[in-house]
Amino acid sequence: MTAGLPEGLTTLTAALLSPDAGAGARELPAIISGMLVGEPGVCLVLEVSGLGCDGVQGISGERVRLDDVVSLCRETIETGRPLSVPDLRAPTSRARHPEARSAHGIGSFEGRPLLADQRVVGALGLCSPRAHAFGEDLRQRSALIADHLGVLLGVVAERAKQITVAGQLHAALSSRAVIDQALGIVMARRRCDRDVAFDTLRRLSNRRNVKVHELAAEIIAALDDEVTEYRSNGPDPRRDVNLT
Template identity: 35%
Template sequence: MTIKQGDREQAICEAFVSLADTAVGTCDVNELMWRLTKHCIQLLPVDAGEFLLPGQHLELFPPGFEDGPCLASFSTGRPITVANLLTVAQRWPRFAARADAEGFRSAHAVPLRLRDEIIGAVALLSTRIGLLPVSDLRLCQALADATAICLVQQREIRHHTILAGQLQTALDSRVIIEQAKGILAERGRLDMTEAFDRMRAHARNTNQRLNKIAHGVVDGTVPADDLLEAATKSP
């Protein structure tokens, strides 16, 4: 269905807002790519879309994805346009055969890119022969670029979340170790360094992690006497 010019402009604005919303929300990668392909199909004279995100284990195409415009766009970092898929039957035989069987006659693909980083690619398929107008192809690339920004932003959020969790775990472990050192120092009349050496020696002798021993000392499941009697080993 053709969208009126005023409605199309509004739809374009809403598409970019929809994609931008995923940059800080809880939307997963699959949902983000579904939004991208949905907006492209709504705004452009195409009938279907598929995407390639290496390493994401997500596809809108068969698992044995073949060479084709999507992979070519990802590999080159440039838009790929095919006005008539019959002309690429020798270049991409599997893709051309699949597309023909599904009734598609032309294809356009653009990379998902952020500056010099190519994250993936999206391909748009049409049942009609011919090329998209240049303005439509530019819109497709703009939507893909916006999606790439969101993907990188989500990746950074996940990275920082994991890092924050690791730092918090390390901090919690350090606090427990300091508490255990204090208990041993008090009971054995040791300085803090010697108390730590005794705890580390016990961890090595019993092949256990230091923080596990520390937890045991604090909660009483590891008798302090066992550590105080352990022979101190050189680091």
């Protein structure tokens, strides 16, 4: 049963914006096929790195080999324009090597590029074993679906970018906190100001070829060991943080 367009677009949105975008992407071909009259074979080729839903998702239908549909989708991605092939057997077919594809059961193909912020991030391909299987209504529906998918992929990409930036910021703040704590230790041990303490850490990190925040973590760990030793056995003048 063909789903209504608004209902289908809502289902697409829920699938792709779910917490697991990869699992949602695997559901898209079946959802899209159910939105179109005749439930044609559907192939999605996504080229959005870092989303967990890259690669090929598809249901090819009877007598159609998915690999051939993928190659037609990749042609759509390369050109960045719709690829409409009503009859792959026709001598005037726009697709490359049409005789090979028709031999594997593809009679007609409709491809739409997926655009996110004017960048091609994939393609939606529809296929049928029959020639001239897709009318104008289906072409318009597939164009609307492709436009909607492009917007959704842009949202998912931006969300992934924000998560990455947030992780980097958290890591930077954590490193800064460790360095600040180590600077306090050096300032107390050397009885110096912050600039001198930081210069000490920087020179030592260069000499040992380690990052400043890694050296800072070592200094904090050494002090923790001193505190533990002091609580157990009293002060040990032989133990000290090596700042030379």
